[in-house]
Amino acid sequence: MTFNIYDLSSFTQSVDAWLRNAMSPGWASLTEYVVIGLVFLILYAVVGLYLVYAERKVCAFMQNRLGPNRVGPFGLFQTIADLIKLLMKELIPIKNADKVLFNIAPFIVIIASFLAIAAIPFAKGLHAIDFNIGIFYVIAVSSVSVIGILLAGWSSNSKYSLIGAMRSGAQIISYELSVGLSLLTIVIFAGTMQLSSIIESQANGWWIFKGHISAFIAFIIFLIASTAETNRGPFDLAEAESELTAGFHTEYSGIRFAFFFLAEYMNMFIVASIAATVFLGGWMPLHFGTGTGFNHIMDFIPPIFWFTGKTAFVVYLMMWFKWTFPRLRIDQLLTLEWKYLLPINLVNILVVAFLTLMGWYFK
Amino acid sequence: MKEVLNYFEDIFFGIRSLWAGMRITGKYFVSPRQIVTQKYPENRKELKMTERFKGEVIMPHDENNHHRCTGCGICQINCPNGSIEIITKKELNAEGKEVRAIDKHIYHLSMCTFCGLCVKTCPSDALAFGREFEHAVFDKSKLTKILNQPGSSLLKDVK
Numbered sequence: 001m002t003f004n005i006y007d008l009s010s011f012t013q014s015v016d017a018w019l020r021n022a023m024s025p026g027w028a029s030l031t032e033y034v035v036i037g038l039v040f041l042i043l044y045a046v047v048g049l050y051l052v053y054a055e056r057k058v059c060a061f062m063q064n065r066l067g068p069n070r071v072g073p074f075g076l077f078q079t080i081a082d083l084i085k086l087l088m089k090e091l092i093p094i095k096n097a098d099k100v101l102f103n104i105a106p107f108i109v110i111i112a113s114f115l116a117i118a119a120i121p122f123a124k125g126l127h128a129i130d131f132n133i134g135i136f137y138v139i140a141v142s143s144v145s146v147i148g149i150l151l152a153g154w155s156s157n158s159k160y161s162l163i164g165a166m167r168s169g170a171q172i173i174s175y176e177l178s179v180g181l182s183l184l185t186i187v188i189f190a191g192t193m194q195l196s197s198i199i200e201s202q203a204n205g206w207w208i209f210k211g212h213i214s215a216f217i218a219f220i221i222f223l224i225a226s227t228a229e230t231n232r233g234p235f236d237l238a239e240a241e242s243e244l245t246a247g248f249h250t251e252y253s254g255i256r257f258a259f260f261f262l263a264e265y266m267n268m269f270i271v272a273s274i275a276a277t278v279f280l281g282g283w284m285p286l287h288f289g290t291g292t293g294f295n296h297i298m299d300f301i302p303p304i305f306w307f308t309g310k311t312a313f314v315v316y317l318m319m320w321f322k323w324t325f326p327r328l329r330i331d332q333l334l335t336l337e338w339k340y341l342l343p344i345n346l347v348n349i350l351v352v353a354f355l356t357l358m359g360w361y362f363k
Numbered sequence: 364m365k366e367v368l369n370y371f372e373d374i375f376f377g378i379r380s381l382w383a384g385m386r387i388t389g390k391y392f393v394s395p396r397q398i399v400t401q402k403y404p405e406n407r408k409e410l411k412m413t414e415r416f417k418g419e420v421i422m423p424h425d426e427n428n429h430h431r432c433t434g435c436g437i438c439q440i441n442c443p444n445g446s447i448e449i450i451t452k453k454e455l456n457a458e459g460k461e462v463r464a465i466d467k468h469i470y471h472l473s474m475c476t477f478c479g480l481c482v483k484t485c486p487s488d489a490l491a492f493g494r495e496f497e498h499a500v501f502d503k504s505k506l507t508k509i510l511n512q513p514g515s516s517l518l519k520d521v522k
Contacts, residue, residue: 062388066400
């Protein structure tokens with residue numbers, strides 16, 4: 001396989017070896033943790049800020065507007081200016097709020113998305129932790145953020161926050177099922193939960209092509225369910241502006257609000273990268289079959305571009321949903337999940353199991 | 364059986380209508396020429412306001428400095444917030460008869476709500492809406508304007 005020409009694992013291994021030569025193993029590990037943590041922090045800030053910018057631009061173009069265009073060329077520094085503004089804002093203490101929980105809640109939300117980002121393979125060899133239960137880990141960790149949202153709503157001592165948090169709880173608990181089951185279809189196809197092996201299994205074609213109609217249904221269900229899980233429109237009942245002012249983060253201000261805001265966009269990025277990894281091949285270039293000239297040409301585009309391109313595509317799809325559809329009511333939301341998505345998903349899993357058993361997919 | 368059929372009908376109808384919505388926004392997304400936002404301070408030179416735009420009340424004068432205002436005062440009566448004051452004077456016409464004429468048509472832009480009643484009710488079409496809209500000034504008194512130009516007179520055939 002020629003897709004190894006941009007393999008970064010030799011680079012990371014040489015850095016590791018150099019560190020271990022220079023200092024004791026304990027210190028070397030510690031340095032690596034700190035460096036990777038810093039890289040993720042910077043990535044977090046940059047990706048979060050520019051997703052906000054992208055969202056505002058996409059939304060504007062869909063509404064025949066220009067979007068941010070004043071700060072910097074094409075308004076590229078707008079979100080940075082917004083961040084500076086948020087950093088300088090006062091953190092307003094809430095009367096009768098549960099101080100400890102109120103302060104902890106934004107950190108729980110942001111830590112949940114940090115934990116999830118660790119398991120995402122960005123390129124070959126650019127993968128912080130390669131768990132053998134990667135998908136399971138990501139599903140488990142990304143549902144921790146609902147605890148932060150519930151705590152934020154509960155501790156704010158505000159009716160809007162509480163209603164928003166409760167809605168968010170109901171929503172995430174029901175949509176978690178669909179997310180898990182739709183990822184499970186690909187796990188059945190690939191026969192593994194390890195994200196790196198799932199990507200390797202797509203070396204001769206992405207699962208959305210190889211698994212034809214079943215994988216496509218699973219992809220659509222995953223898109224819908226994960227949009228709901230990240231509390232984005234049209235499923236943003238937890239922060240429905242018109243009814244609940246801002247839902248669970250009504251009482252938050254300044255940098256604490258920014259944490260919720262950043263976490264929402266990072267969750268979108270994580271969900272999009274999971275979709276890209278599982279359904280669209282992650283960093284794997286576009287391949288059809290094995291060893292053709294077309295595959296060879298595709299190999300010359302570095303994996304990191306494939307990964308970012310696919311993730312951007314999925315992010316764009318999610319923004320497209322958000323700025324097209326009106327917000328669902330809570331009963332419509334639960335109907336969609338329990339009456340439509342879940343039964344379809346269960347039948348789909350059955351079909352996939354049968355397909356895999358009979359080998360009726362492109363190998 | 365009918366319920367099952369309805370279930371799938373619901374799904375397909377839902378997908379079709381959702382796709383119809385997404386097609387519209389998707390089309391807007393890929394057609395940047397349809398963007399209606401104007402970059403205002405940059406395009407001041409070529410900025411053209413539409414015909415029906417209500418910038419301020421003006422009194423059009425022709426090239427010989429003639430206007431059409433007879434000083435009847437209907438605009439002053441009709442103005443709901445008293446932003447028009449009419450000061451008239453007596454003038455001798457061609458036959459040596461004493462007639463009423465406009466001395467000062469005072470217009471307070473600061474009080475105007477641009478309702479358009481003055482323009483609509485003027486019997487001799489002496490008033491109109493101008494396209495000018497950059498009215499910010501540092502001195503409030505600059506917002507009080509005299510609409511008839513100095514030395515101007517009534518157009519001949521206006522009744």
